[in-house]
Amino acid sequence: MSATVSVNCNNCGAPLELASSTNFVTCAHCGSRLAVKRTASAAFTEKLDEVAAHTQTMSRQLAEIAYRAELERIDREWEREKAKYSSGKSGGADRETHPVPAILMGILVAGFGIFWTATAFQIQSNRRDFFPDHASPLDGCFPFFGLIVVALVLWGMVSTVMHSGEKAKAQDAYRRRRAAVTVEQFLNPQRRRAP
Ligand SMILES: [Zn+2]
DSSP: OOOEEEEEOTTTOOEEEEETTOOEEEOTTTOOEEEEEEOSSOEEEEEHHHHHHHHHHHHHHHHHHHHHHHHHHHHHHHHHHHHHTOSOSSSOTTOOOOHHHHHHHHHHHHHHHHHHHHHHHHHHHHHHHHOGGGOOTTTTTHHHHHHHHHHHHHHHHHHHHHHHHHHHHHHHHHHHHHHTOOHHHHHOHHHHHOO
């Protein structure tokens, strides 16, 4: 069993004989500080400042991965939160509440409700004039369907406008949270905690 290993200096190429347990060596020929790396079948050297640069690149890459993961986490959270403001009740996560179409639709339906109520009152009073014997206890209710429609539509409009305000606020918070994330946070996690 050989207790030594043959490598070449990564800087000048000079052959070096090392004890097989050596992890760091200074090249006798050019003086480079070397790290000894091993794979299953071979050993080689890496200049230490290159190791440092490589390590820096690695931690930068890891920081970028962590950074992207954090952004994705914030995005997923927002997708879930956004669903709360969606008007589609049965899994319509993509249907958003837009206040302007909702208001226009509301005005239209409310107008129809008022028209309904007025017409129903008119028809009913005509009917009472012509057929006074056919009065029914439900007579008074019919025109009020229109008023109920108007009330429901107004309530819907108010809640839509309020919801879209809440959503805009939440979206603003989400954007700020996203913008506050930087790669540097993950590069220097200790420094981030300092005030
Ligand atoms: Zn050397």
